[in-house]
Amino acid sequence: MLERRGAGMRHDRHLRHALIDWFPQARVRAARIAVVGAGAVGNEVVKNLALLGAGAIDVFDFDRVELHNLTRAVFLREADVGAPKASALAARAAEVDPAVRVTAVEGDFWDTLPLAALAGYDCAVAAVDNFEARVRLNRMCRIAGVDFVSAGIDSRLASLEAFPFASNPDCACYECHLPESAYQRIAARYSCGGLRRVAAAERLVPTTAITASVAGALAASAALRLGRDAGDGARRVLFDTIGGGASVAALARRAGCAGCGDLGERPRVLAARAAWRERIAAIADDVAVQTSDPLIVGYACARCGDRSRAGQYVLRRARDFDDRIAICAACGEPAVRIDIRDEFTAAELVRLYPDRPPPAKFAIARAGDGALCLDFETDDQRPQQPQRRPE
Numbered sequence: 001m002l003e004r005r006g007a008g009m010r011h012d013r014h015l016r017h018a019l020i021d022w023f024p025q026a027r028v029r030a031a032r033i034a035v036v037g038a039g040a041v042g043n044e045v046v047k048n049l050a051l052l053g054a055g056a057i058d059v060f061d062f063d064r065v066e067l068h069n070l071t072r073a074v075f076l077r078e079a080d081v082g083a084p085k086a087s088a089l090a091a092r093a094a095e096v097d098p099a100v101r102v103t104a105v106e107g108d109f110w111d112t113l114p115l116a117a118l119a120g121y122d123c124a125v126a127a128v129d130n131f132e133a134r135v136r137l138n139r140m141c142r143i144a145g146v147d148f149v150s151a152g153i154d155s156r157l158a159s160l161e162a163f164p165f166a167s168n169p170d171c172a173c174y175e176c177h178l179p180e181s182a183y184q185r186i187a188a189r190y191s192c193g194g195l196r197r198v199a200a201a202e203r204l205v206p207t208t209a210i211t212a213s214v215a216g217a218l219a220a221s222a223a224l225r226l227g228r229d230a231g232d233g234a235r236r237v238l239f240d241t242i243g244g245g246a247s248v249a250a251l252a253r254r255a256g257c258a259g260c261g262d263l264g265e266r267p268r269v270l271a272a273r274a275a276w277r278e279r280i281a282a283i284a285d286d287v288a289v290q291t292s293d294p295l296i297v298g299y300a301c302a303r304c305g306d307r308s309r310a311g312q313y314v315l316r317r318a319r320d321f322d323d324r325i326a327i328c329a330a331c332g333e334p335a336v337r338i339d340i341r342d343e344f345t346a347a348e349l350v351r352l353y354p355d356r357p358p359p360a361k362f363a364i365a366r367a368g369d370g371a372l373c374l375d376f377e378t379d380d381q382r383p384q385q386p387q388r389r390p391e
C-alpha cells in the first residue's frame with residue numbers, strides 16, 4: 001500500500017494510478033520511448049508520457065518553431081518561435097516530472113537515430129505529418145524488432161495504428177495497408193527516382209488541438225501498451241472527435257508488402273560500418289542487396305555527353321541533392337541522365353564501394369528464407385540485442 005501522507009514521498013505523485021488495478025506503473029517508469037515529431041501530436045504524446053511517469057522520452061525533430069504551431073502545441077510559446085522544436089518541447093516537458101528524462105535530438109531521425117540505438121527503445125512513435133517519415137520509421141522498427149505506433153490527424157479524425165513488432169514480428173506493418181495514393185504522395189517529392197524535387201510544395205494538414213490531443217492520448221496509451229486488451233496484433237483505431245464515434249480494425253499482414261515482405265520473421269542485424277568488406281564478402285556475389293537510400297551510380301549528359309561533374313555526384317546518396325543537378329554544366333540543358341538505384345547484387349556493391357559502405361543507413365540482403373540487415377552506422381561487431389522490457 002502507498003503512504004497517503006508523508007513528506008517527500010515520490011510515490012504520492014502516482015497515487016491515482018496506483019488505484020487502477022491494471023496500471024503497470026513499474027513498467028511505465030522503466031519505459032524508453034522515442035517520439036519522432038515535435039509538432040501538435042508530438043507535444044501531446046510527450047505530455048501524456050510525462051504525466052504518466054514514463055522513464056525516458058527522446059524527442060526527434062529537424063524543424064523550428066513557427067507561430068502557427070502555437071495553437072496546438074501545449075509546450076511551445078511565442079518566445080520559442082525560431083528555436084528548434086525538439087529542444088523547446090523537451091525543455092518544458094522536463095518540468096512536468098523531475099523523474100522523467102526528456103531529451104531532444106535535433107535533426108532528421110533518419111540521420112540521427114541508428115538502428116542499434118532504436119533497438120534500445122520499447123517503442124517508437126511517429127507523430128509526423130507525412131507518409132514518408134512513417135514508412136521509414138516503420139521499416140526501421142520492423143527490422144530492429146521495436147514496437148511502432150503511428151498517430152495521425154486531420155480537422156476531424158484522430159487515427160492510431162499500433163504494430164507490436166517486439167512481441168509479434170509476424171504482425172502486419174504500417175505499409176501492409178498503405179494505399180497507392182500515399183506512395184504517389186511520397187514519389188511527388190522526388191524526381192529521377194531519388195533526387196529531392198526543388199519545387200515540391202509542403203502540404204499543411206488542416207487541424208486543431210482537439211484531434212491532436214485525442215491522437216496523442218491514444219498514441220501514448222498504445223506506446224506503453226496500457227490495458228489488458230491491448231492485444232498482440234496490429235490494429236488501427238479511428239476516432240471521430242466531432243461525433244464521438246470510433247472504430248477499431250485488426251490489421252492482417254499482406255504478402256509482398258514493400259515494408260515487410262522481404263524481411264522474413266526477424267532479420268539478422270549486423271554492424272557493418274567498420275566491418276563492411278568482411279560482411280559483404282560473406283554474401284554470395286549474385287545475392288540481391290537493397291540499400292535503404294537510393295544511390296547515384298551514373299551521371300552523363302544525354303545531349304552533349306559531358307560528364308565532367310560526375311565525380312561530385314556519383315556514389316553519393318540521391319536525396320542529398322535536388323533536381324537542379326540534372327541541368328548540364330556544359331550545354332545548359334536539363335538533359336543529364338542520372339542513374340539512381342537501390343537494388344544491387346553483392347558483387348556490384350563491393351565493386352562500387354570497395355573501401356567503405358555505401359552512404360546509406362542500412363542494406364537488406366535476402367539470405368535463403370530469412371533476411372540479413374547490414375547496419376552501416378554501427379561499428380561494433382556484435383549483433384544487436386533489442387532490450388526486453390521488464391514485466
Ligand SMILES: [Zn+2]
Binds near residue numbers: 175
Ligand atoms: Zn508490411
Ligand SMILES: [Zn+2]
Binds near residue numbers: 301328329333335
Ligand atoms: Zn550537356
